Amino acid sequence: MSASLPVLDVKSGCPWCADVSAFMTEHGIAHREKNVSLDAEAMAEMRRLSGQSKAPVLDWNGTLLSDFGVEELVPFLKNLNVKWTDR
Helix, strand or coil, X not given: CXXXXXXXXXXXXCHHHHHHHHHHHHCXXXXXXXXXXXXXXXXXXXXXXXXXXXXXEEEECCEEEECCCHXXXXXXXXXXXXXXCCC
């Protein structure tokens, strides 16, 4: 059974969220995105998991990265041995 897609929680108008989402999409990193600005239940879940309300939050099958930008995302992905395409 394959692992579920990682979940990227984002907020509307968040420039870091937009940058991270674009990086993941442009580099072929499959993920599911939830806009917590539009979904109170998703916001509550993000707060429960991360302990805070800042976005983005990436839940990579139980390993969390919270309140980050692309600069923090790259080493996080490398640490998890995630492969991506260079475009």
